[in-house]
Amino acid sequence: MRKKSLFQTATRIAAAAVAAFALSGLAATAARADELAKDLFGAQKLPAATTPHSYGFYSKGCFSGGVAIATDGPTWQAMRLSRNRRWGHPTMIRLIEKLSHDAVADGWPGLLVGDISQPRGGPMLTGHASHQIGLDADIWFTPMPDHRLTPVERENMSATSLVNEKTHLVIDKLWSPAHERLLKRAASYPEVERILVNPGIKKKLCDTVKGDRTWLRKIRPFWGHDYHFHVRIGCQPGSVGCKAQESTPAGDGCDKSLAWWFTEEPWRPNKNPDAPKARDVMTMASLPKECRAVLNAPSPQSEAAVTMGDTGGSGVATTKPDAAKPTIDVGEPPVPANAFAPTPIKRPPLPLPKPSR
Numbered sequence: 001m002r003k004k005s006l007f008q009t010a011t012r013i014a015a016a017a018v019a020a021f022a023l024s025g026l027a028a029t030a031a032r033a034d035e036l037a038k039d040l041f042g043a044q045k046l047p048a049a050t051t052p053h054s055y056g057f058y059s060k061g062c063f064s065g066g067v068a069i070a071t072d073g074p075t076w077q078a079m080r081l082s083r084n085r086r087w088g089h090p091t092m093i094r095l096i097e098k099l100s101h102d103a104v105a106d107g108w109p110g111l112l113v114g115d116i117s118q119p120r121g122g123p124m125l126t127g128h129a130s131h132q133i134g135l136d137a138d139i140w141f142t143p144m145p146d147h148r149l150t151p152v153e154r155e156n157m158s159a160t161s162l163v164n165e166k167t168h169l170v171i172d173k174l175w176s177p178a179h180e181r182l183l184k185r186a187a188s189y190p191e192v193e194r195i196l197v198n199p200g201i202k203k204k205l206c207d208t209v210k211g212d213r214t215w216l217r218k219i220r221p222f223w224g225h226d227y228h229f230h231v232r233i234g235c236q237p238g239s240v241g242c243k244a245q246e247s248t249p250a251g252d253g254c255d256k257s258l259a260w261w262f263t264e265e266p267w268r269p270n271k272n273p274d275a276p277k278a279r280d281v282m283t284m285a286s287l288p289k290e291c292r293a294v295l296n297a298p299s300p301q302s303e304a305a306v307t308m309g310d311t312g313g314s315g316v317a318t319t320k321p322d323a324a325k326p327t328i329d330v331g332e333p334p335v336p337a338n339a340f341a342p343t344p345i346k347r348p349p350l351p352l353p354k355p356s357r
């Protein structure tokens, strides 16, 4: 009796141990699924070195195969470099370059490029609900100055709002036909589905654009966007699992939907100001399952290898090594950042840094 009891006890302990082991495995999986996506994606320094692919939606997703826009080009300068948000789908990066060239040809001094995406997209630690799948980019309304901004200037230079915050109307002395031309040019590309601007800016265009007004359909009023405009391109070919946005309604949008922005309703104080923002509670479980693989994919050998310069996207990395920031892969030639081919991995991928919380 006593022996049997011991045996039973031992069996029970063994069973419990197996169960505990299994449970611990489950618990670990559950904990990972519970991890905040913004912490994991916000910690990424380099993109996933696989083919370009956007997963999910603009405000709930991630992307692989990202490339960076060079911090400087002849017709642009990137701002707020410390945020490491110069990354996008290769089509997005090429489009910004093209817009910068075309804008200069139109008489704009050059672009100041704001946030695009994190290296692997995903929700951000601060700012933006969208910009998660490499297909959104912010461009400042401030023209590029005639000199190279220092890194400190790029962090601290304040942006000028074009809109009176009380009336929500454009401040006329800050507006020019060049602003209209820049937005028209950005809207002219077939890849661009929407351009978000402050309602005051939309109204200014509605009131003043002569001749062809079809492009106004892409210019959508939204909160903020008074010192920058937000360019959004559509899901790119091959991105199965990229969720398209609703198409814009027919017409120029200079109608009741715009008039609504000039009522009191959109500007009422938030009834529940302490409610967490979606990006602050988004877990890995709520993102497309492919985002786990995007997070775990190997990195390219260096940032320079996946940086696009002023070559119109022909694939040659043009970022000059910066004296203060030695390049990582001394002695290795830069890998062409061909947007549609996987970046070759020249050595076994290093383990990713443990994401900091």
Ligand SMILES: [Zn+2]
Binding pocket: 128, 131, 136, 137, 138, 229, 230
């Ligand atoms: Zn934006």
